[in-house]
Amino acid sequence: MDYRFADRMDNVRSSAIRDLLKYAEEPGIISFAGGFPAPELFPIEPLRAVFDRVLVDEGRAALQYSSTEGYLPLREKIAARMKRLNIDCNAGNVFMVHGGQQGLDFAGKLFINEGDTIICENPTFLGGIIAFGPYVPKYAGVPMDQDGMIMEELEKVLEANPKAKFIYTIPDFQNPTGVTLSLERRKRMVELANQYDMVIIEDSPYREVRYEGQHLPSIKSFDTKGLVVHIGTFSKILSPGMRLGWIVAEEALIQKFVTLKQSADTQTSTLIQRQVNKYLEMYDIDMHIEEIRKLYKKKKDLMLETIAKEFPEGFTYTNPQGGLFTWVEFPEGMDAAVVLKKAIAEEKVAFVPGAPFFPNGGHANHCRMNYSGVAEAQITEGVKRLGRILKTLRKKESW
Amino acid sequence: MDYRFADRMDNVRSSAIRDLLKYAEEPGIISFAGGFPAPELFPIEPLRAVFDRVLVDEGRAALQYSSTEGYLPLREKIAARMKRLNIDCNAGNVFMVHGGQQGLDFAGKLFINEGDTIICENPTFLGGIIAFGPYVPKYAGVPMDQDGMIMEELEKVLEANPKAKFIYTIPDFQNPTGVTLSLERRKRMVELANQYDMVIIEDSPYREVRYEGQHLPSIKSFDTKGLVVHIGTFSKILSPGMRLGWIVAEEALIQKFVTLKQSADTQTSTLIQRQVNKYLEMYDIDMHIEEIRKLYKKKKDLMLETIAKEFPEGFTYTNPQGGLFTWVEFPEGMDAAVVLKKAIAEEKVAFVPGAPFFPNGGHANHCRMNYSGVAEAQITEGVKRLGRILKTLRKKESW
Numbered sequence: 001m002d003y004r005f006a007d008r009m010d011n012v013r014s015s016a017i018r019d020l021l022k023y024a025e026e027p028g029i030i031s032f033a034g035g036f037p038a039p040e041l042f043p044i045e046p047l048r049a050v051f052d053r054v055l056v057d058e059g060r061a062a063l064q065y066s067s068t069e070g071y072l073p074l075r076e077k078i079a080a081r082m083k084r085l086n087i088d089c090n091a092g093n094v095f096m097v098h099g100g101q102q103g104l105d106f107a108g109k110l111f112i113n114e115g116d117t118i119i120c121e122n123p124t125f126l127g128g129i130i131a132f133g134p135y136v137p138k139y140a141g142v143p144m145d146q147d148g149m150i151m152e153e154l155e156k157v158l159e160a161n162p163k164a165k166f167i168y169t170i171p172d173f174q175n176p177t178g179v180t181l182s183l184e185r186r187k188r189m190v191e192l193a194n195q196y197d198m199v200i201i202e203d204s205p206y207r208e209v210r211y212e213g214q215h216l217p218s219i220k221s222f223d224t225k226g227l228v229v230h231i232g233t234f235s236k237i238l239s240p241g242m243r244l245g246w247i248v249a250e251e252a253l254i255q256k257f258v259t260l261k262q263s264a265d266t267q268t269s270t271l272i273q274r275q276v277n278k279y280l281e282m283y284d285i286d287m288h289i290e291e292i293r294k295l296y297k298k299k300k301d302l303m304l305e306t307i308a309k310e311f312p313e314g315f316t317y318t319n320p321q322g323g324l325f326t327w328v329e330f331p332e333g334m335d336a337a338v339v340l341k342k343a344i345a346e347e348k349v350a351f352v353p354g355a356p357f358f359p360n361g362g363h364a365n366h367c368r369m370n371y372s373g374v375a376e377a378q379i380t381e382g383v384k385r386l387g388r389i390l391k392t393l394r395k396k397e398s399w
Numbered sequence: 400m401d402y403r404f405a406d407r408m409d410n411v412r413s414s415a416i417r418d419l420l421k422y423a424e425e426p427g428i429i430s431f432a433g434g435f436p437a438p439e440l441f442p443i444e445p446l447r448a449v450f451d452r453v454l455v456d457e458g459r460a461a462l463q464y465s466s467t468e469g470y471l472p473l474r475e476k477i478a479a480r481m482k483r484l485n486i487d488c489n490a491g492n493v494f495m496v497h498g499g500q501q502g503l504d505f506a507g508k509l510f511i512n513e514g515d516t517i518i519c520e521n522p523t524f525l526g527g528i529i530a531f532g533p534y535v536p537k538y539a540g541v542p543m544d545q546d547g548m549i550m551e552e553l554e555k556v557l558e559a560n561p562k563a564k565f566i567y568t569i570p571d572f573q574n575p576t577g578v579t580l581s582l583e584r585r586k587r588m589v590e591l592a593n594q595y596d597m598v599i600i601e602d603s604p605y606r607e608v609r610y611e612g613q614h615l616p617s618i619k620s621f622d623t624k625g626l627v628v629h630i631g632t633f634s635k636i637l638s639p640g641m642r643l644g645w646i647v648a649e650e651a652l653i654q655k656f657v658t659l660k661q662s663a664d665t666q667t668s669t670l671i672q673r674q675v676n677k678y679l680e681m682y683d684i685d686m687h688i689e690e691i692r693k694l695y696k697k698k699k700d701l702m703l704e705t706i707a708k709e710f711p712e713g714f715t716y717t718n719p720q721g722g723l724f725t726w727v728e729f730p731e732g733m734d735a736a737v738v739l740k741k742a743i744a745e746e747k748v749a750f751v752p753g754a755p756f757f758p759n760g761g762h763a764n765h766c767r768m769n770y771s772g773v774a775e776a777q778i779t780e781g782v783k784r785l786g787r788i789l790k791t792l793r794k795k796e797s798w
Binding site for chain 2: 052064102111134240258270
C-alpha cells in the first residue's frame, strides 16, 4: 500500500541509539551504547512498600483520570526541590510530562514552524534532534569547549539568526560530551537571550547526578523575563521505565503546554505520579541520589583509567563531573561508524558513533560511551576489547 | 513577554470537557460531564498482588528503559485478544501507546499536512478534534443516524474529497452519541476505503463494554489492503489513570509509529506495561469486564428511566448498547451552553454541551451525559435537577 504520509515524515528519523540497542541485546555483547541508569540501584524494596500504600490509601484516585497539569502534591514537592536548586517557582510553574523527551517534543510543537532555526550545542542530544524533527527546523550549532557552549560563538550565531526560535542547551554533564556549562557562561547566556527575547530550553536530566566539583545554579535561576523553560526528570534519579518528568516555566507557557498535553495523551499517568509522590513522602530521595553519585563516580573513574591504559595514542576523551557519559575523539579521518561495525562483529563491544549528534553532519571521528548502566567487570573487559580493535584498525587502515 | 509561538498554536484549543471538569469538582455539584469509568470497580486488591509480584519477579527490568514498540509479552497477549475480536494480527502489528489519545495524536502527526481534509462522523469525539488540531486539518463531517455514519453520505463526501487523509470513526457506542455502526455499514466502509485507498482510523475505546445486543466485528477485521488503523485502550476495561493503550496496524505503519514514539516520549512506561501484563497473567480480565458491563447497564437504564420521567417533552436521547454516554437532543434553538451555566449556578448539575463535538460548528441544541462514572443515587438526583432547570427554561425562554 502506498500510504500518503504527511510531509513532516520525510524529516522524521529513527534514533540511531535505539536502533543500536537491538545489537546491544545480543548475547555476549558488552554495550556502552545505551544511556541506562544502573539497575542495581533501583530502590525495589522501598517501591514495594510505596506501591502498596498508594493502592491502599488512594487506590481509586490513583487509577482514575486526573488533571492535565499533573498531581498537585507532586508538583508542590518538585517546586520545593527546584527552589533548593536555585529556581524560584511554585506548583503553578510545574507541569508533569511522560519523561523529559515529552518536554522536548512539546517545546518543538509550541515554537517551531517549518524552516525556523534552533540554536544548539554542536554536538547536541540526539533525542532533541529527534524530538524537533517532525516540526522541520534548521539548526545553527554553536561550538563548545571544556566549559560548554562558547559565548562568543553564541553571540555570532544570534547575530546571524536573531529570529531563531530558541537556544536548546543541556548545561549539566551534557549528552553526548559530558561537559558542563560554566557559571559565567550561564549568566551570559541569559543576558544574550534577554537581548534577543530568545527562549532558552534548558534540558537538565543529569543535574542531580554530580559526583565531583561544585553544584552550579541552573540557567533558569538567572531568568528575569520568563524566557527559560527548564526540563527535569525522574529517569536518572529514580527510574527511567516509569516515564516521569516535568517542565518548569512561566504560567503563560504552562497554559500552552496544557493544551498540547490534552492533544498528545490527555495527562501523565495518575498512577505513576502518585507512586512517585508517595516515594518522596516515605523515603529520602537525596540519600538514594547520594548512592547513585558514589557508584557512577566509581564507574566513571574505572572507565577513564581503563581507556588510559588500553586505547592507543591519539584518542582524547572528556572527564565529566557528573552524568552518564564520556565523549571520545578519535584521530581525524577515523570513522566511528566503521569502527562500530567491526567492534560488534570482531570483539562484541558496542558504543554510539558521534556523527548523529551533530545536527548538520560531519565529525564522524567521535563516539559516546556510557558507564552508568554497565557493570564494573564489563567496563574493564569492554574497554579492553575496544582498545584491541582500535589498535588493530589504526595499524591496518593507517588512521 | 511576547512569545513567538508556532503558527499551529492558533489551531490548538483546550478541551471544553477538561476545562468543565474544574467546575465539576466543586463541592455539591453532580456532574455528568466527565467520561470517567466507575471507580468502585477498579480491581484494587488484585492490583496490590500484581504490583508486588512485578517488583519481586522483574523489578529491575520493570523500572528500566525498554523497547519503543512496547513490552513483547503484553503485545502478544493483546494480539491474541484482538484475534478473539476478529482481527487477524500478531505481536508485530501491535504498538503500545500512552492511552488511546496518543494513538490519535500519532495518526494526525503521521498523515495530516496543513489544510488536508479529515472525514469524520458529525458529531465526533472532541479528543479527536483536539488531537488533530496541531496538524491543522479541515473536516468533512458525515451525518449519522441510529446505525452510525450513513454510507450514502460518506460516498458523497469521498467523491468530493478523494484526497482526504483518512476517515476517523468510533464505530462502537460512539462518543458522544452512544450510537453503533451496523455490520453492513462496517463492510461498506471498507469497500469505499479500498476504492479510494483511504486510511480508516478506527477508534474503539468502548468496544468491550457492550452490555446489550450482539458483538459486531471490528472494521479492521474486514481490512484487506492494510488501510485500517485500530486503536484500543485499557482505560475503560481496567484503569484510565494508568494511561495505556495500543495501536493495531500493518507493520509498515507500525515502523512509522515507532519513529514518532521516539520523538514524542521515547517509549510507553515499562512499569505500567509490565503491571498490566502481570494482571492479565494472574487474573481473568474478562470476568472483570463482565462486572463493568453489568454495572454500566444498570446505570444506563437508571439514567434513561429518570430522563423519561423528569425531562419535559421535546427532548430525545439515544439508547446505547454499550459505552459510557447518552446523547440528548434539545428542542431546536435551545443552546446547551446557556443551559449549562444556569444548571451549574441554580441546580449544581453539569453535563457537556454538544457544540464542541461538531468540528465545523453549529448544533448547539445537544448535550452529552455520562452515567458510568456517577453513583446511582447521584444519577437519579442529578437528572431530577436537570429536569427542573429544563422545564423552567423552556417556559421562561419559550424554547
